[in-house]
Amino acid sequence: MTSTLLADDPMMGLAPLPDPLFDRPDVHGVPMSSPAPSATIVPRRPPVSSPAQQRRAIRGWARNDVMMLSGALLSALSTTVLLFGRITPLSGQFGFAVVGFVVFLATYAVILSVTENRPAVIDRVVTVLLVGAALVAVIAVTSVVFFTLWRGKDALWRPNTYTSDMSQTGPNEGLDKGGIGHAIVGTLIVIALALVLTVPLGVACAVYLNEKATRVAGFVRTVVTAMTALPSIVAGLLILSTWIIILHHEYSGLAAAFAVSIVMLPIIIRAADVVLRLVPGNMREAAAALGAPQWRTVWHVVLPTARSGLTTSVILGVARGIGETAPVLLTAGFTNSINVDPLKGNMVTLPLTAYNLIKSPLPSQVARGFAAAAVLILLVLILFIIARVLGGRPVGQLSKRQARRAAARSLRDLARCEAHGRIAGVAVSSEVAS
Amino acid sequence: MTNAITTTLPRVADPGTSAPAARDLDSKRGFGDKVFDRMTSASGLAVLAIMLAVGLFLAIEARQALSKAGWSFFTTAQWETGRGTFGISAILLGTVLIAIVAVTVATPISLGAALFITEVAPTWVRSTMIALVDLMAAVPSVVYGLWGLKLLQGQVVGVSRWLNTWFGWIPIFKVNGADPKNPLTNATVFTASVFVAGLVVAMMVMPIACVVMRQVFSQVPVGEREGAFALGSTRWGMIRVVALPFGRGGIIGGTMLGLGRALGETIAVVLIISPRNTITAHVLEAGTNSVSALIATRYNEESGLGLSGLFAAGLVLFGITLFINFTASWFISRSRSGASSEA
Numbered sequence: 170m171t172s173t174l175l176a177d178d179p180m181m182g183l184a185p186l187p188d189p190l191f192d193r194p195d196v197h198g199v200p201m202s203s204p205a206p207s208a209t210i211v212p213r214r215p216p217v218s219s220p221a222q223q224r225r226a227i228r229g230w231a232r233n234d235v236m237m238l239s240g241a242l243l244s245a246l247s248t249t250v251l252l253f254g255r256i257t258p259l260s261g262q263f264g265f266a267v268v269g270f271v272v273f274l275a276t277y278a279v280i281l282s283v284t285e286n287r288p289a290v291i292d293r294v295v296t297v298l299l300v301g302a303a304l305v306a307v308i309a310v311t312s313v314v315f316f317t318l319w320r321g322k323d324a325l326w327r328p329n330t331y332t333s334d335m336s337q338t339g340p341n342e343g344l345d346k347g348g349i350g351h352a353i354v355g356t357l358i359v360i361a362l363a364l365v366l367t368v369p370l371g372v373a374c375a376v377y378l379n380e381k382a383t384r385v386a387g388f389v390r391t392v393v394t395a396m397t398a399l400p401s402i403v404a405g406l407l408i409l410s411t412w413i414i415i416l417h418h419e420y421s422g423l424a425a426a427f428a429v430s431i432v433m434l435p436i437i438i439r440a441a442d443v444v445l446r447l448v449p450g451n452m453r454e455a456a457a458a459l460g461a462p463q464w465r466t467v468w469h470v471v472l473p474t475a476r477s478g479l480t481t482s483v484i485l486g487v488a489r490g491i492g493e494t495a496p497v498l499l500t501a502g503f504t505n506s507i508n509v510d511p512l513k514g515n516m517v518t519l520p521l522t523a524y525n526l527i528k529s530p531l532p533s534q535v536a537r538g539f540a541a542a543a544v545l546i547l548l549v550l551i552l553f554i555i556a557r558v559l560g561g562r563p564v565g566q567l568s569k570r571q572a573r574r575a576a577a578r579s580l581r582d583l584a585r586c587e588a589h590g591r592i593a594g595v596a597v598s599s600e601v602a603s
Numbered sequence: 604m605t606n607a608i609t610t611t612l613p614r615v616a617d618p619g620t621s622a623p624a625a626r627d628l629d630s631k632r633g634f635g636d637k638v639f640d641r642m643t644s645a646s647g648l649a650v651l652a653i654m655l656a657v658g659l660f661l662a663i664e665a666r667q668a669l670s671k672a673g674w675s676f677f678t679t680a681q682w683e684t685g686r687g688t689f690g691i692s693a694i695l696l697g698t699v700l701i702a703i704v705a706v707t708v709a710t711p712i713s714l715g716a717a718l719f720i721t722e723v724a725p726t727w728v729r730s731t732m733i734a735l736v737d738l739m740a741a742v743p744s745v746v747y748g749l750w751g752l753k754l755l756q757g758q759v760v761g762v763s764r765w766l767n768t769w770f771g772w773i774p775i776f777k778v779n780g781a782d783p784k785n786p787l788t789n790a791t792v793f794t795a796s797v798f799v800a801g802l803v804v805a806m807m808v809m810p811i812a813c814v815v816m817r818q819v820f821s822q823v824p825v826g827e828r829e830g831a832f833a834l835g836s837t838r839w840g841m842i843r844v845v846a847l848p849f850g851r852g853g854i855i856g857g858t859m860l861g862l863g864r865a866l867g868e869t870i871a872v873v874l875i876i877s878p879r880n881t882i883t884a885h886v887l888e889a890g891t892n893s894v895s896a897l898i899a900t901r902y903n904e905e906s907g908l909g910l911s912g913l914f915a916a917g918l919v920l921f922g923i924t925l926f927i928n929f930t931a932s933w934f935i936s937r938s939r940s941g942a943s944s945e946a
Contacts, residue, residue: 263755292839292840300723303719303724306712313739316754370646376643389648391929391932395654398927398931399924400867400920402917403661406917409902462633463639467639498902499898520746524870550738553737
């Protein structure tokens, strides 16, 4: 094949003699003898005296590792089955998993010690332990989510679960009657009220922590940190004592919103504080250098820069507040019918409904309780995903649309400045700006 | 628009004239800034006020019960407000035992998960794990309660029975009413116990502690980390001599934050335990109580003195968690890694 090509080559006779020191580039099937004028000629290195070293694989799994791991797994499995079934009277998958893991660790260590030295054995065993700890977390969270959804599935797909309340339905009636609509409405109202209370206060407090580097601000930050772990039932007790006992108001959605706000506030402040701290200092300084007063710097520079992070912190606060039971239990009362007035009458939220229904001995009530919990966890999941998507972008980085909007806004500002003639004496034209 | 942006351009001094006078560096804050100062300071003080109000109003409501019971409030085990004998010794013990079980279970798991995230996991697993742990923190406590009651408890009874059968001679694993010789002992003596409640609370404590520990471990200086590797250390060797000492403050602080959360957990505990006010350290035995569970179950049955007693119990819980949380943040901020830590 090459020979026919060579024969057709008119340059054949002119080909220079091969230089022993240079490698001929043999790229794209170009025959050796036709020199490609544009190709780089790579100098051949003088031969290395020692034999060529093989590149060591420092990552990944050698076959030996895989064999030892799977061998230990198999051995541990059979030992555990033996131990479990024959020797000790332990029962349940939970116990099986715990014993199996311990046996696996021991077996793996023994197998490793045949070929490896002590530090390597310890390193491998510890790695398995760390993976095991992470697995526990993964199994726990998936089992919590899927167990709830699974047990709630009978009620979840029925539309009446979402539209009706329990006022006309007896506890014994099937899942095709009644529902948790009253709890969904109650949850939305309580959370909306809590948001109205906490978002301005929380963001203002986070701004305070960031803009004022005083000793008081430091103390407030410490108090906020301590408040994040405030037992939620204590928040309920505060509203119970002030709003309901001392001020003689009735149990209501508003009282529940107050209590939930106390739980949400520190979470929003903490998260917003962290986000605001990430706003680059030079943006603040640029605003100040342009003569902007502090409140304008905060309003036009700091807050818009941190917008996505602030949204995330609010959503995380909502995800926490939406699932709080104890403060609502003490302040909202309980009802079986839809109540849309947060000022008057008892109100329930999803977690409180789930808690009450699940204590019932009747299977249909328990199924409704699980449906309430499943709706709750779906809400939390949705909020969580939104927070992740929004929070994925670092502070100050704009999306395309935001960047376009910001550019349009600067152009408008420029036009306004020119109209006012404020920047007199400086040659500014819209062409320069754009 | 009194506060429109005014740009003052520096005046270029003529070379021939005398040197310009020093500029006054004091910034005069305009009306807008004064309003801004007032509003932000007020919001910061509002948070302090809420925290003060919690202590103040709980104390006001608790005064009646505390003055009636005196110091016996801390030594009495029964809670019979109708007869005037009530105290929180048994309840406080139950609270502390549940929290200890939870922290004992959760700390190794969260430490392991945090080290897995920072040291072992490849990048894509790392981000997934971080999201999962954050999700775990966002799952409502009532859902954990349902899960513990309907799924975990059935699994744990076997473990409780096994612990009792083989280690029943250790006092804390003793169960009254269970016969180690009889493997068919009724399972109900093992349900609704401190152990089960502690395990469920551990699931809630784990993500809180894990987040703090992960943040601390991710701040381990790269130079020290690579130095250990360059000296031939294994991964565990690096963790032992570099990561763990560096993150000690975070480990202690994260554990204590988790402890604070465990002490105050309400609904999951209420769902699992069956209330019983006796002083006992038998963690596998059915029946216990915790401060927050007591409040949640009794608040609408009690009035007058009884309600005041509940507020007193809440005040004690508030004091304990406040102390623990402040200690936790002190530990985190004092540690070498704590200066930039968020917790």
